Amino acid sequence: MKRVNKLPLTSQCHHWTRLGEVPWNLQKYWQQRFTIFPYYNEGIYMTPDAWFGVTPEPVANQIARDLSSIISTSKTTVIDLFAGVGANAIGLALATAEDGSTPRWEKVIAVELDAPTLACAQHNASLHGVADNIIWVLGDSFKFLDTLLNSPENLEDDLQVDVESTALFASPPWGGPGYSTDDIFDLNTMEPYNLDQLHGAYRRMDHALYLPRTSDLRQISKLVPDGSKIDVVQYCIEGASKAMVAYLPATRDEDEDTHMES
Numbered sequence: 001m002k003r004v005n006k007l008p009l010t011s012q013c014h015h016w017t018r019l020g021e022v023p024w025n026l027q028k029y030w031q032q033r034f035t036i037f038p039y040y041n042e043g044i045y046m047t048p049d050a051w052f053g054v055t056p057e058p059v060a061n062q063i064a065r066d067l068s069s070i071i072s073t074s075k076t077t078v079i080d081l082f083a084g085v086g087a088n089a090i091g092l093a094l095a096t097a098e099d100g101s102t103p104r105w106e107k108v109i110a111v112e113l114d115a116p117t118l119a120c121a122q123h124n125a126s127l128h129g130v131a132d133n134i135i136w137v138l139g140d141s142f143k144f145l146d147t148l149l150n151s152p153e154n155l156e157d158d159l160q161v162d163v164e165s166t167a168l169f170a171s172p173p174w175g176g177p178g179y180s181t182d183d184i185f186d187l188n189t190m191e192p193y194n195l196d197q198l199h200g201a202y203r204r205m206d207h208a209l210y211l212p213r214t215s216d217l218r219q220i221s222k223l224v225p226d227g228s229k230i231d232v233v234q235y236c237i238e239g240a241s242k243a244m245v246a247y248l249p250a251t252r253d254e255d256e257d258t259h260m261e262s
C-alpha cells in the first residue's frame with residue numbers, strides 16, 4: 001500500500017453552485033452546504049456519496065480539538081482511517097498544540113478506498129492550505145493497519161509509524177442514507193463494518209470512533225477496560241446531535257482476557 005500524490009478530480013467530483021445542477025436525492029444535503037462546509041463557495045468538491053457521510057466542518061474541528069486534549073501528547077501520529085472528502089483529516093492537520101503555534105500532530109495520515117473521493121479530499125485540503133501536511137493513502141484501511149502491525153517493512157518509510165505513539169480516528173460508513181430509524185442503533189448490525197470489526201482492528205491503539213448519535217452505549221461500555229473511564233461526546237449543530245464519538249483507550253491483551261473471563 002502506497003502513499004499517493006495529488007490525484008486528478010474526475011467526473012465523479014463536483015462543486016455544485018445552483019440547485020438545478022443537484023440530483024433531487026441530494027438537494028436537501030446541498031441546501032445545508034454552508035453548515036457542512038462554511039467555506040463551500042471557496043470551491044469545495046464532493047462526490048455524490050460523500051454528501052451522506054461527510055462530517056460537518058465545525059464538528060470535525062471540535063473533534064480535532066477534543067482528540068488533542070483527550071489523547072496523550074505522547075501520541076504524535078494520527079491516522080484518519082476513512083478520510084472521505086477530508087473534513088476530519090483537514091481538522092486534524094489544522095489542530096495546534098497547547099502553545100497554539102505548533103501543529104498538534106507531527107504526522108497526519110489519511111486513508112481512503114475510493115480514488116475520486118480521495119481526490120476531493122486532497123483538493124479540499126489544498127483550499128485549507130494543508131494538503132502537503134497530510135500523507136494520503138489510497139486503499140483499504142484495514143489492510144493498511146494489518147500491514148502496519150504485522151509487516152511494517154512492506155510499507156514505505158514514512159508510513160512505518162511507531163504504533164505506541166499513534167492514535168486512530170475512524171468515521172466508517174453507517175449503512176447508507178437510511179442507516180437506521182431505530183431509537184437505539186445496534187452497532188452489531190452496522191454495515192459494512194460492525195463495532196466488533198472496528199474495535200478488533202484498532203484495539204492496540206487509542207482510537208476515536210465517530211458513530212450514529214443513538215448508538216447503544218451498552219455495546220460501547222463492553223469495550224472499556226475495567227476500572228477505566230472514557231469520554232463519549234455528542235456533537236451538535238443548531239441544537240441537534242449529528243453524531244457521537246467514543247474515545248477508546250488501547251487495550252492490552254490482559255485487559256481482553258479479563259473481559260472474556262467475566
Ligand SMILES: C[S@@+](CC[C@H](N)C(=O)[O-])C[C@H]1O[C@@H](n2cnc3c(N)ncnc32)[C@H](O)[C@@H]1O
Pocket residue numbers: 050053054055056081082083084085086087088111112113114117139140141142171172173174
Ligand atoms: C462516512 S465516510 C467518511 C467521511 C469523512 N469523515 C469526511 O468528513 O468526509 C466513509 C468513507 O470511508 C470510505 N471507506 C469505506 N471502506 C473503507 C476502507 N475499508 N478503507 C478506507 N476507506 C473506506 C468510503 O469510501 C467513504 O468515503
